[in-house]
Amino acid sequence: MSYLPPEELRAQAKQLYIQLKGKQLTNKERMHIPLQDMPSQAPDTRIKNMEEVTCGYSKEQAYVEAMRCLQCKKAPCVAGCPVRIDIPGFIKAITEENFQKAIDIIKKDSLLPAICGRVCPQEVQCQAPCTLGKALKDVEKAVSIGRLERFVADWEREQGKVSVPAVAKSTGKRVAIVGSGPAGITVAADVRRHGHEVVIFEAFHKTGGVMVYGIPEFRLPKAIVQAEVDLLKKMGVTIKTNFLVGRTRNLIKLLKQDGFDAIFIGTGAGLPKFMHIEGENLVGVFSANEYLTRANLMKAYDRERSHTPIFHSRKVAVFGGGNVAMDAARMAQRLGAEVVNVIYRRTEKEMPARAEEVAHAKEEGIVFHLLKNAQRILGDEQGRVKGIECLSYELGEPDDSGRRRPVPIKGSESYVDVDTVIVSIGNDSNPLIKQTTEGLEINKWGNILVDENCKTSLDGVYAGGDIVLGAATVILAMGQGRTAAGAISARLEAR
Ligand SMILES: Cc1cc2nc3c(=O)[nH]c(=O)nc-3n(C[C@H](O)[C@H](O)[C@H](O)COP(=O)(O)OP(=O)(O)OC[C@H]3O[C@@H](n4cnc5c(N)ncnc54)[C@H](O)[C@@H]3O)c2cc1C
Ligand code: SF4
Incomplete structure (x- = not known):
């Protein structure tokens, strides 16, 4: 679909808004309302800045999009949402132009809308089973639930209306949270509401986990994450940064000597995987984690003011097809690379990245080499990357993940000329806590084992998010945080 500037999309929506306002529509009429595209910066403009790519719906666009919802009685979208937000309820409130009611409904179940x-x-979650998408035989035509959620959350923030959640009378009980990603933030807020004292210990100098060090500014402005962290502080949560549990202080000592009644571990999956191929130790090869952390957390993109160096690349190859790969590729381009190649060994259909991120990457001119994988990285006499040798693949039988297995085609070698390689093939769990905490059980991938309440093998110790699930998603980390918080509060209240 061709790019339309935000003003044009908004003007079209205004017309429709006037036509639809206050009308009682049949389901058939609702099905004919056009999907409201998300306004965004023009591709050739946005690749030269770090500002958010998407601009958000206008009030009229949100209204028109909300009018597409069929208000299904069984609402399959709710079943598709990991935290079971009352989706038809909040969408109906938008059609009543009662945005406060809409955000209040969402906030009953989601802390970070x-x-x-x-x-x-x-x-692949709430919009996948949407009745409208099914009726129109196109999941992309489902009601844009996420865009509507963003609209009301932004509306609340822009009105300066974000209220500080009420905190119960002090119980005198203390909870330590290790890691300040979405899992840790969710536990902190939920447990604090019950009146328990909460201290978050974070290894980095900034709070927010991957939302700050991994996901780039152009996709998730850091001011939004900061607003959530500020809310925690206003609720009375203490945050200790530059505190590496397992080095600065051991987890068992926190529990046994420092007077904490329960601990939640939300340390994420920050250990990058490599391919173990020839040339991976050449100058110019990075893990996506290192590359993005330098660029985002250490603000290396701000070359004038930041002291953090970042490699000056001309031609880049990113290995992988997930969100992390898309972020690394798009960041490399914004940092000035002339050509950025994504090398992925399956087809676009199997790519784990969000469809919107793949579409944005394509619009921005990222070159996709599908059904290809690097078999070695080649270097020059100084030990610097000068290219990669790839093999072509075809898809075979499905593997354990249900995706068709990529099978290399013999004799299909090809060469791509690059000076930088960013390896983005997944992350493992951070191992430090396990290495320094006796009795904490993990599985063969190094993920902490928990029961249905997110309780670990140690009494009083809970865990959730990527450290339990392996590299997953923000909403799943929040969902586990909520479960753990419920169990921690129940435990403390029973004591
Ligand atoms: C580049 C990138 C893009 C992504 N894009 C998306 C996306 O578009 N949508 C989506 O849903 N998900 C995305 N994800 C995944 C998502 O961000 C994670 O699933 C989610 O952040 C996990 O939350 P968490 O709280 O478990 O851990 P994290 O967010 O990883 O936070 C863990 C925190 O613990 C800290 N920590 C670690 N060890 C210690 C220690 N020993 N002591 C103290 N602190 C410690 C870390 O510094 C970190 O701040 C992306 C991930 C990456 C890397
Ligand atoms: S399934 Fe789709 S159409 Fe039905 S209530 Fe949910 S969002 Fe609305």
Whole structure:
């Protein structure tokens, strides 16, 4: 679909808004309302800045999009949402132009709507089973639930109306939270509401986990994450940054000597995987984690003011097809690379990245090499990357994940000329806590084992998010945080 500037999309929506306002529509009429596209910066403009790519719906666009919802009685969208937001309820409130009611409904179940509205993979969650998408035989034509969620969350913030959640009378009980990603933030807020004292210990100098160090500014503005963290502080949560549990202080000592009654571990999956191919130690090869952390957390993109160096690349190859790969590729382009190649060994259909991110990457001119994989990285006499040798693949039988297995085609070698390689083939769990906490059980992938209440093998110790699930999503981390918070509060109240 060709690019339309925000003003044009908004003007079209205004016309429709006038036509639809206050009308009682049949389902058939609702099905004919056109899907409201998300306004965004023009591709050739946005690749030269770090500002958010998407601009958000106008009030009229939100109204028109909300009018597409069929208000299904059984609402399959709710079943598709990991935290079971009352989706038809909040969408109906938008059609009543009661945005406060809409955000209040969402906030009963989701703590970070401005973030989830931006980064959740709605197309495989709430929007996948949407009745409208099914009726129109196209999941992309489902009601844009995520965009509507973002609209009301942004509306609330822009009105300066974000209220500080009420905190119960102090119980005198203390909870330590290790890691300040979405899992840790969710536990902190939920447990604090019950009147328990909460201290978050974060290894980095900034709070927010991957939402700050991994997902780039152009996809998730850091001011939005900061607003959530500020809310925690206003609720009375203490945050200790530059505190690496397992080094600065051991987890068992926190529990046994420092007077905490329960601990939640939300340390994420920050250990990058490599391909173990020839040339991976050449100068110019990075893990996506390192590359993005330098660029985002350490603000290396701000070359004038930041002291953090970042490699000057001309031609880049990114290995992988997930969100992390898309972020690394699009960041490399914004940092000045002339050509950015994504090398992925399956087809676009199997790509784990969100469809919107793949579409944005394509619009921005990222070159996709599908059914290809690097078999070695080639270097020059100084030990610097000068290219990659790839093999072509075809898809065979489905593997354990249900995706068709990529099978290399003999003799199909090809060469891509690059000076930088960014390896983005997944992350494993951070291992430090396990290595320094006796009795904490993990599975063969290093993920912490928990029961249905997110309780670990140690009494009083809970865990959730990527450290339990492996590299997953923001909403799943929040969902586990909520479960753990419920169990922690129940435990403390029973003591
Ligand atoms: C580049 C990138 C893009 C992504 N894009 C999306 C997306 O579009 N949509 C989506 O839903 N998901 C996305 N994800 C995945 C999502 O961000 C994660 O699933 C989610 O952040 C996991 O939350 P968490 O709270 O478990 O851990 P994290 O967000 O990883 O936070 C863990 C925190 O713990 C801290 N920590 C680690 N060890 C210690 C220690 N020993 N002591 C103290 N602190 C410690 C870390 O510094 C970190 O701040 C992306 C991930 C990456 C890397
Ligand atoms: S399934 Fe789709 S159409 Fe039905 S209530 Fe949910 S969002 Fe509305």
